[in-house]
Amino acid sequence: MRILVVExxxxxxxxxxxxxxxxxxxxxxxxxxxxxxxxxxxxxYDAVVLDLGLPTLDGLSVLENWRRDGRTMPVLILTARDRxxxxxxxxxxGADDYVAKPFHMEEVLARVRALVRRAAGxxxxxxxxxxxxxDLRAGRVxxxxxxxxxxxxxxxxxxxxxxxxxxxxxxxxxxxHLYDQDFDRDSNTVExxxxxxxxxxxxxxxxxxxxxxxxxxxxxxx
Amino acid sequence: MRILVVExxxxxxxxxxxxxxxxxxxxxxxxxxxxxxxxxxxxxYDAVVLDLGLPTLDGLSVLENWRRDGRTMPVLILTARDRxxxxxxxxxxGADDYVAKPFHMEEVLARVRALVRRAAGxxxxxxxxxxxxxDLRAGRVxxxxxxxxxxxxxxxxxxxxxxxxxxxxxxxxxxxHLYDQDFDRDSNTVExxxxxxxxxxxxxxxxxxxxxxxxxxxxxxx
DNA sequence: CTTCAACAACAAGAATGCGCATGGGGTCCG
DNA sequence: CGGACCCCATGCGCATTCTTGTTGTTGAAG
Numbered sequence: 001m002r003i004l005v006v007e008x009x010x011x012x013x014x015x016x017x018x019x020x021x022x023x024x025x026x027x028x029x030x031x032x033x034x035x036x037x038x039x040x041x042x043x044x045y046d047a048v049v050l051d052l053g054l055p056t057l058d059g060l061s062v063l064e065n066w067r068r069d070g071r072t073m074p075v076l077i078l079t080a081r082d083r084x085x086x087x088x089x090x091x092x093x094g095a096d097d098y099v100a101k102p103f104h105m106e107e108v109l110a111r112v113r114a115l116v117r118r119a120a121g122x123x124x125x126x127x128x129x130x131x132x133x134x135d136l137r138a139g140r141v142x143x144x145x146x147x148x149x150x151x152x153x154x155x156x157x158x159x160x161x162x163x164x165x166x167x168x169x170x171x172x173x174x175x176x177h178l179y180d181q182d183f184d185r186d187s188n189t190v191e192x193x194x195x196x197x198x199x200x201x202x203x204x205x206x207x208x209x210x211x212x213x214x215x216x217x218x219x220x221x222x
Numbered sequence: 223m224r225i226l227v228v229e230x231x232x233x234x235x236x237x238x239x240x241x242x243x244x245x246x247x248x249x250x251x252x253x254x255x256x257x258x259x260x261x262x263x264x265x266x267y268d269a270v271v272l273d274l275g276l277p278t279l280d281g282l283s284v285l286e287n288w289r290r291d292g293r294t295m296p297v298l299i300l301t302a303r304d305r306x307x308x309x310x311x312x313x314x315x316g317a318d319d320y321v322a323k324p325f326h327m328e329e330v331l332a333r334v335r336a337l338v339r340r341a342a343g344x345x346x347x348x349x350x351x352x353x354x355x356x357d358l359r360a361g362r363v364x365x366x367x368x369x370x371x372x373x374x375x376x377x378x379x380x381x382x383x384x385x386x387x388x389x390x391x392x393x394x395x396x397x398x399h400l401y402d403q404d405f406d407r408d409s410n411t412v413e414x415x416x417x418x419x420x421x422x423x424x425x426x427x428x429x430x431x432x433x434x435x436x437x438x439x440x441x442x443x444x
Numbered sequence: 445c446t447t448c449a450a451c452a453a454c455a456a457g458a459a460t461g462c463g464c465a466t467g468g469g470g471t472c473c474g
Numbered sequence: 475c476g477g478a479c480c481c482c483a484t485g486c487g488c489a490t491t492c493t494t495g496t497t498g499t500t501g502a503a504g
Contacts, residue, residue, distance in 0.1 A: 022392045102263050152433045409482055
């Protein structure tokens with residue numbers, strides 16, 4: 001999962017990025033409204049953490065522009081406790097959730113988790129497919145009840161596939177969501193990881209759709 | 223575990239800090255309401271000892287502000303014996319426990335212990351994981367029944383991990399809770415202590431989650 | 445039916461970077 | 475002064491990641 005953080009306070013920005021990365025996300029960040037807006041328009045994020053008070057372009061405008069351009073990724077607004085009216089305008093502009101500053105990092109993480117989850121249409125913190133079960137909160141994976149040890153990239157890949165069960169995921173989509181901006185596109189890294197994952201969780205789960213990509217779950221054919 | 227003490231009587235403040243440090247906590251302190259409020263808002267404490275009669279900003283207001291900002295750490299109120307009504311307002315403001323002045327230091331320590339324990343979801347004063355047993359009251363650790371001698375930092379580390387069994391704890395989280403404000407973040411001190419602790423209590427207990435942090439107990443992997 | 449091209453899976457080596465052990469220097473204590 | 479303890483820096487080992495090359499598979503054209 002790939003997250004965008006737009007926050008001008010460099011200190012807080014770094015904190016957010018660190019915490020999100022520790023939680024297993026791939027994170028890009030911007031410190032002003034224009035950069036943030038550009039990134040959100042051009043890169044496919046699974047969620048955005050957006051501060052409202054930003055230089056060069058106000059957070060609300062950023063959000064409004066995104067929505068006008070048809071960007072639908074979930075957005076978590078950071079707002080000062082006393083700026084209550086912002087919340088109302090934020091709702092109008094298309095925000096999905098709020099956290100008031102100052103906040104507990106834990107709370108932001110929980111809300112981001114919920115946003116990503118909901119955006120993919122899941123209700124619980126556990127994703128399952130066949131014998132595979134992934135606990136988002138503890139970051140733990142089990143197959144048939146017995147725990148499986150995954151490296152961080154394997155975990156991210158599985159998490160993304162589980163969030164989009166039944167959908168055909170192209171290789172480009174995977175690289176875009178599993179890596180940050182600058183990544184060498186022509187390499188078969190993804191295939192290698194799919195292979196490893198299959199070896200660990202069973203090869204019948206991830207289906208290859210030749211020429212298009214991969215699909216997890218949903219025994220349907222094409 | 224990291225504790226915040228807010229108490230304007232410098233004498234009492236020092237006593238509290240000393241006693242808590244001797245009990246194995248990392249302690250920050252403030253002598254007026256504003257400083258205290260700021261610290262509680264910005265640093266991640268595991269518990270707070272809060273006097274009510276404070277200069278610049280009343281203790282109750284400090285507490286109310288914290289709660290309104292979503293700070294959920296347990297707070298132990300110090301209140302004068304004859305100000306009974308404070309207790310009621312304190313409950314409303316979100317306090318977790320009380321001690322009436324004058325008090326026995328032992329009582330404060332016991333209550334802080336209980337608060338930290340409950341906040342982590344434990345009922346007893348003994349934390350165990352596998353063969354390791356930690357007695358919070360006596361500050362003693364045994365492995366397979368035989369006592370183990372830990373230095374104060376080793377003890378703090380183990381205590382924190384035991385309080386958060388099964389959770390992945392990042393290095394940043396550890397430094398934040400095991401050290402006070404000013405501490406050089408980029409050094410491998412934490413790893414050194416994890417290494418020492420493993421040598422003393424057995425290396426199979428603390429699991430390394432590469433790139434994320436450490437986890438104690440819960441044999442599951444990810 | 446054969447051949448060829450495109451694509452995917454796999455294997456194995458190379459490179460990166462993380463985590464760990466070790467030892468020195470500093471500080472606080474008796 | 476000596477000892478215990480803590481912090482920090484260096485260097486090594488190894489897990490993880492990435493690349494490269496080869497083999498296998500599919501589908502269409504000759």
